[in-house]
Amino acid sequence: MGKRQHPDFQEEVERLTFTKKYMEMVIQASELDEETFKKNAKESLEGIDLKDSSLSYLNMSMNANLLQRTQEEIRNLKKIYNKPYFARINFLRDGKEVEEILYFGKASLFDRETQDPIIVDWRSPIANLYYDGRLGEVNYEAEGECYEGNLSLKRQYIIEDGELQEIRDVDLTTTDELLQESLAGSSSNRLTDIVTTIQEEQNRIIRADLNKPIIVQGAAGSGKTTIALHRISYFIYTYAEQFRPEQLMILAPNNLFIDYISDVLPELGVDRILQTTLIDYVKGCIGKKVQLVPPSEKLSKFIDGSLNNAEMVQWISSFKGSLELKDIINRYLEDVLQSIVPRGDFYLSKFKLYSGERVEKLIVEQYNYLPYYRRLEKVGEVLKNIVRTEKKILLQKVDKFYEDKIEEALFKLKLDPAKRKSYVTKAMDKKDELMEEIQKESRTAVRAYLKQVAKHDLYHYFDELFTSRSVLKKYASDILDDYQINFFCDYQGKLRTKRKFEVEDLASLLYLQHHLFGVPKELRARNVVIDEAQDYSYFQLYALKSALNTDMFTIVGDLAQGIHSYRGINDWHLVKEEIFPRATYTTLQKSYRTTVEIMQVANEVLALLPLDLPKVEPVVRHGTRPVFYEWANEAEAVELVLAEISRLYDDGMKTIAIIGKTEKESVKLEKLMSKYGNGVYNTQLLRENEEINQEDVVIVHSQLAKGLEFDAVLLWSVDEVYSLNEIELKLLYVAMTRPLHRLTLFGHSPSVFLLEHVGEGLVEYK
Numbered sequence: 001m002g003k004r005q006h007p008d009f010q011e012e013v014e015r016l017t018f019t020k021k022y023m024e025m026v027i028q029a030s031e032l033d034e035e036t037f038k039k040n041a042k043e044s045l046e047g048i049d050l051k052d053s054s055l056s057y058l059n060m061s062m063n064a065n066l067l068q069r070t071q072e073e074i075r076n077l078k079k080i081y082n083k084p085y086f087a088r089i090n091f092l093r094d095g096k097e098v099e100e101i102l103y104f105g106k107a108s109l110f111d112r113e114t115q116d117p118i119i120v121d122w123r124s125p126i127a128n129l130y131y132d133g134r135l136g137e138v139n140y141e142a143e144g145e146c147y148e149g150n151l152s153l154k155r156q157y158i159i160e161d162g163e164l165q166e167i168r169d170v171d172l173t174t175t176d177e178l179l180q181e182s183l184a185g186s187s188s189n190r191l192t193d194i195v196t197t198i199q200e201e202q203n204r205i206i207r208a209d210l211n212k213p214i215i216v217q218g219a220a221g222s223g224k225t226t227i228a229l230h231r232i233s234y235f236i237y238t239y240a241e242q243f244r245p246e247q248l249m250i251l252a253p254n255n256l257f258i259d260y261i262s263d264v265l266p267e268l269g270v271d272r273i274l275q276t277t278l279i280d281y282v283k284g285c286i287g288k289k290v291q292l293v294p295p296s297e298k299l300s301k302f303i304d305g306s307l308n309n310a311e312m313v314q315w316i317s318s319f320k321g322s323l324e325l326k327d328i329i330n331r332y333l334e335d336v337l338q339s340i341v342p343r344g345d346f347y348l349s350k351f352k353l354y355s356g357e358r359v360e361k362l363i364v365e366q367y368n369y370l371p372y373y374r375r376l377e378k379v380g381e382v383l384k385n386i387v388r389t390e391k392k393i394l395l396q397k398v399d400k401f402y403e404d405k406i407e408e409a410l411f412k413l414k415l416d417p418a419k420r421k422s423y424v425t426k427a428m429d430k431k432d433e434l435m436e437e438i439q440k441e442s443r444t445a446v447r448a449y450l451k452q453v454a455k456h457d458l459y460h461y462f463d464e465l466f467t468s469r470s471v472l473k474k475y476a477s478d479i480l481d482d483y484q485i486n487f488f489c490d491y492q493g494k495l496r497t498k499r500k501f502e503v504e505d506l507a508s509l510l511y512l513q514h515h516l517f518g519v520p521k522e523l524r525a526r527n528v529v530i531d532e533a534q535d536y537s538y539f540q541l542y543a544l545k546s547a548l549n550t551d552m553f554t555i556v557g558d559l560a561q562g563i564h565s566y567r568g569i570n571d572w573h574l575v576k577e578e579i580f581p582r583a584t585y586t587t588l589q590k591s592y593r594t595t596v597e598i599m600q601v602a603n604e605v606l607a608l609l610p611l612d613l614p615k616v617e618p619v620v621r622h623g624t625r626p627v628f629y630e631w632a633n634e635a636e637a638v639e640l641v642l643a644e645i646s647r648l649y650d651d652g653m654k655t656i657a658i659i660g661k662t663e664k665e666s667v668k669l670e671k672l673m674s675k676y677g678n679g680v681y682n683t684q685l686l687r688e689n690e691e692i693n694q695e696d697v698v699i700v701h702s703q704l705a706k707g708l709e710f711d712a713v714l715l716w717s718v719d720e721v722y723s724l725n726e727i728e729l730k731l732l733y734v735a736m737t738r739p740l741h742r743l744t745l746f747g748h749s750p751s752v753f754l755l756e757h758v759g760e761g762l763v764e765y766k
């Protein structure tokens with residue numbers, strides 16, 4: 001059927017026109033409301049009644065809320081005006097006679113008089129029928145109730161610039177048509193929203209119980225990042241009343257990645273959420289400079305074999321991320337806690353105001369929900385209050401005591417006049433002295449009492465535990481042997497001399513910071529999304545959970561891409577059992593990014609990994625086989641690369657990346673391109689804190705390419721070859737799974753990409 005020959009096409013054009021008109025009207029009316037609210041705000045500010053401020057403030061804040069909501073409504077409607085909806089369903093509820101016709105879009109719009117929905121938000125419960133339901137008998141849940149009925153139509157719309165281009169009815173056979181088209185499109189170096197084509201398995205994750213953590217092991221290109229972002233959007237929609245977007249946080253692997261996902265969040269109606277990296281987050285929590293050894297340095301050294309004592313360095317990296325280290329720190333913290341309990345009772349002058357035992361109880365038990373140093377502050381506050389109230393009573397008592405004595409001397413005791421005089425003077429002096437002492441000490445007693453506790457900064461504690469062999473041994477002797485303890489302390493000692501930390505240390509730093517000093521309120525997110533979570537360590541996840549005091553995490557990752565597995569996670573079940581016992585664990589096996597031909601080759605590399613992961617199933621989309629070009633010298637290699645880039649552009653590829661194995665290799669590739677490339681194509685050597693320039697051919701190393709995607713990828717090996725060890729296999733797998741459409745390999749022999757392990761006929765050799 002031709003594009004516009006659908007029998008309902010005209011009717012749908014009319015519906016679209018109506019919807020747009022209605023939106024215009026609502027926008028206009030809301031803009032008028034906006035003016036009124038603004039005027040009200042101005043008037044209530046001018047006429048603020050200082051005597052009756054509570055009522056005025058109440059009015060003002062109500063008005064401000066209305067203004068904010070109206071502005072948001074206007075913003076949302078304007079945003080979707082050119083594409084108000086993308087799908088429709090016809091649903092006959094059981095027991096009803098008239099079908100509901102519902103249009104789904106990225107925001108909702110209701111008829112202002114009847115409250116009937118004109119557009120239904122894709123995140124509303126009933127939208128499940130579109131994503132989940134086949135035609136026929138279906139049901140959906142809303143607010144704990146299950147609604148059943150019959151779904152007779154699922155229709156998709158292609159609307160561009162506010163004009164209806166095409167409509168498609170989705171039945172059992174054609175469900176994937178729009179998905180196919182959307183995947184066949186071009187990558188813009190930017191992640192996009194997928195609300196129109198969210199698949200059933202993805203929808204389940206987006207809408208999985210929002211009150212529980214979720215762990216997703218997803219194949220390369222299965223939509224993990226995309227889904228995690230859609231889940232945030234769904235969360236904010238569902239809990240709009242309880243959560244502000246600022247209370248949500250995304251932890252991304254680097255700033256390049258944050259830039260890569262930055263377009264999709266506003267598209268999904270989520271823009272004020274905290275987006276950061278683990279490194280920046282921990283720095284923010286500590287509030288100090290943390291000088292890190294460049295995180296990729298160790299990986300590069302592992303790869304090029306330049307590490308001394310690699311086995312022990314590997315051990316130390318994984319130990320720093322283990323929950324055993326957390327146990328050791330816990331033991332140490334118990335002693336730290338004892339060390340901050342002031343010794344002895346609290347006195348004001350010679351009067352005991354509070355027993356040491358009670359102070360200890362406050363610190364160890366009563367305030368155990370607070371960081372240690374906050375507990376001390378609290379004790380300070382308690383003692384100050386006591387001083388404030390007790391001081392008056394004490395002064396009165398002292399006054400009375402000496403006045404009684406004086407009176408006795410003057411009127412009751414039989415003393416000779418000289419003695420009496422001296423007695424009275426002494427008593428008066430003593431009284432003055434004591435009262436003055438009480439007055440004076442009342443200002444200093446608390447400070448003096450707490451001063452006995454030696455205070456230190458975070459690094460002191462970190463160093464004390466990790467660089468002193470005797471201290472570490474005290475807490476770790478049943479976990480580590482002497483050789484390990486000595487190695488650990490020496491290793492940390494060297495880092496301390498350089499005043500540096502490793503990325504692996506972030507877990508301990510955050511954990512100690514949380515227990516000793518606490519994390520700033522604005523950084524205590526209530527819901528967290530972690531992407532590329534396979535690169536985190538168990539302890540990092542544990543420390544984050546403790547510091548944030550919530551287990552509301554969405555954790556997505558792929559063990560097959562765990563290039564930092566020497567320090568990261570190897571087993572999601574351990575994460576679930578030991579850190580997030582309430583979590584739901586789920587897997588995504590389908591890849592939406594890559595063509596069947598490319599995925600077949602990547603799957604062969606995956607099979608070489610010592611991991612128990614099933615093959616990735618590409619969504620059926622065919623392309624050309626990956627091609628291998630053999631070169632004899634560097635100049636020839638560049639020539640071949642340039643010719644391929646030209647072909648790729650001719651074939652309509654928009655974003656192209658050349659991926660080198662390591663950072664060093666990609667620097668070399670950039671040099672070769674500028675030496676022999678005659679400036680035919682602009683290249684951009686990608687670094688961590690850069691934005692991708694879409695027009696340029698991007699040169700990037702495999703580790704940094706993780707998470708990104710391009711229309712076409714050229715793997716180019718000059719000096720560096722991929723070998724069969726686990727890290728390098730993972731790097732190769734990551735690199736091979738970046739393209740949407742085309743993969744070309746350049747090397748001086750097929751074995752540099754381990755192609756001898758790839759089944760015959762899967763790669764074309766030139």
Ligand SMILES: Nc1ncnc2c1ncn2[C@@H]1O[C@H](COP(=O)(O)OP(=O)(O)OP(=O)(O)O)[C@@H](O)[C@H]1O
Pocket residue numbers: 179182183191192194197198199202218219220221222223224225226227558561592593706707708709737
């Ligand atoms: N349901 C879908 N409809 C359309 N496109 C989709 C769908 N799911 C995923 N995609 C696309 O597939 C590509 C891969 O998605 P994404 O980057 O989220 O995957 P990932 O699992 O995070 O990948 P990786 O682990 O390799 O980084 C993106 O271009 C995304 O837009």
